[in-house]
Amino acid sequence: MKNKQSKARGSIKERDDFVKNPCEGDESASSENDISNSDRIENTGSVLTCHKDSVIYCLTIIGQIEGHYILSQQNKTTKYEHVIPLLVSIEEDERIDGLLVMLNTAGGDVEAGLAIAELISGMKKPTVSLVLGGGHSIGIPLAVAAKKSFIAKSASMTVHPVRTSGLTIGVSQTFDYFRKMQDRITTFVCENSKISKGRYNKLVLNTGELVMDVGTILEGQEAVDEGLIDNVGTVSDAIDELYSMIKSNKSKHAKAKRASDNSKGAETDKN
Numbered sequence: 001m002k003n004k005q006s007k008a009r010g011s012i013k014e015r016d017d018f019v020k021n022p023c024e025g026d027e028s029a030s031s032e033n034d035i036s037n038s039d040r041i042e043n044t045g046s047v048l049t050c051h052k053d054s055v056i057y058c059l060t061i062i063g064q065i066e067g068h069y070i071l072s073q074q075n076k077t078t079k080y081e082h083v084i085p086l087l088v089s090i091e092e093d094e095r096i097d098g099l100l101v102m103l104n105t106a107g108g109d110v111e112a113g114l115a116i117a118e119l120i121s122g123m124k125k126p127t128v129s130l131v132l133g134g135g136h137s138i139g140i141p142l143a144v145a146a147k148k149s150f151i152a153k154s155a156s157m158t159v160h161p162v163r164t165s166g167l168t169i170g171v172s173q174t175f176d177y178f179r180k181m182q183d184r185i186t187t188f189v190c191e192n193s194k195i196s197k198g199r200y201n202k203l204v205l206n207t208g209e210l211v212m213d214v215g216t217i218l219e220g221q222e223a224v225d226e227g228l229i230d231n232v233g234t235v236s237d238a239i240d241e242l243y244s245m246i247k248s249n250k251s252k253h254a255k256a257k258r259a260s261d262n263s264k265g266a267e268t269d270k271n
Contacts, residue, residue: 046058046059046060046086048096051239051243054097054098054243054246054247055095055096055097056096056097056098056099056100056239056242056243056246057090057096057098057099057100058100058102059083059086059087059090059099059100059101059102060078060101060102060103060104061078061083061101061102061103061104061105061116061139061142062076062078062103062104062105063075063076063077063078063105063106063108064076064077064078064105064106064107064108064109065077065078065080065105065107065108065109065112065113065116065138065139065142066078066079066080066108066109066112067080067108067109067110067111067112068109068111068112069109077108078105078108080109080112080113080115080116083116084115084116084119087099087116087119087120087123088119090123090125091123091124091125096125097125097126097246097249097250098125098126098127098128098242098243098245098246098249099120099123099125099126099127099128099146099242100127100128100129100130100238100239100242101120101127101128101129101130101142101145101146102129102130102132102235103129103130103131103132103135103139103142103143104131104132104133104134104135105134105135105136105137105138105139105142106134106136106137106139107136107137107138107139107158108137108138109138110138110162110181110185113138113139113141113142114138114141114184114185114188116142116145117141117142117144117145117188117192118145118188120142120145120146121145121146121188121192125249126147126242126245126246126249127145127146127147127148127242128146128147128148128149128150128238128239128241128242128245129142129143129144129145129146129148129149129150129238130149130150130151130152130233130235130238131143131149131150131151131152131155131157131223131229132152132155132235133152133154133155134155134156134157134158135151135155135156135157136156136157136158137158137160138185139157140157140159140185140189140228141185141188141189141192143157143228143229144188144189144192144193144228144229145188145192147245148230148231148238148241148242148245149193149228149229149230149231150229150230150231150232150233150234150237150238150241151220151223151224151229151231151232151233152220152232152233152234153220153221153232154219154220155219155220156217156218156219156220156223157217157218157223157228157229158215158216158217158218159200159203159204159215159216159217159218160204160210160213160214160215160216161178161182161204161205161214161215162178162181162182162185164178182204186200186201186204189228193227193228193229194227194228195226195227195228196227199226199227203215203216203218203226204216220232
């Protein structure tokens, strides 16, 4: 009797630990997923959703990218210590088929932004980004990091040099550091988009557009024309593209599995 009870408790615990697929039609599961999604939106600004047999994770990057220093409570921030492990879990979770990144950011910490961008660009799963409102400063590497990028017609992106706040030592080494930091951003952006380094640097150092700053503001279609973003589009365009990439990805995996099974079968016949 005790063994049966312990087995029952073990099976209940296993069921509780398992995150249910939002595509499942069970009403209780649907209710639990609604609560889970509400908590997820409040805590991380993200949501898990599905269409037919595909599950996508929607991640929002908003406000300022918070780095090694905590910003004021008045600022809306995206915390890199939350996003980095989240991206790892998305990549490793076999139930999640793709990632949709929604951006409306003013920029922020350079190294934190680059760290998140590197993770997104290195994911094997289909990834799509959509710039809404603005994808400024370090938001540009985040936007181009996805395999396919979109920008809303009314959105804009500000390209400008690296800047700092606080104490700055006026020596040549400081400016060399800034130059190397800018080169890291430029290299990443150009490797993950269609813009050349020469053109990107020209936009960064433009002195004829911003009154009290250096740089260039690119609106929706202009960002596409410059080669930074792939397409102008809406959320439905981004989602359609992501599902198309997921379908293609699943087809490739199915073909690879069939080829592997056939080769194993041939080896068995020989033996």
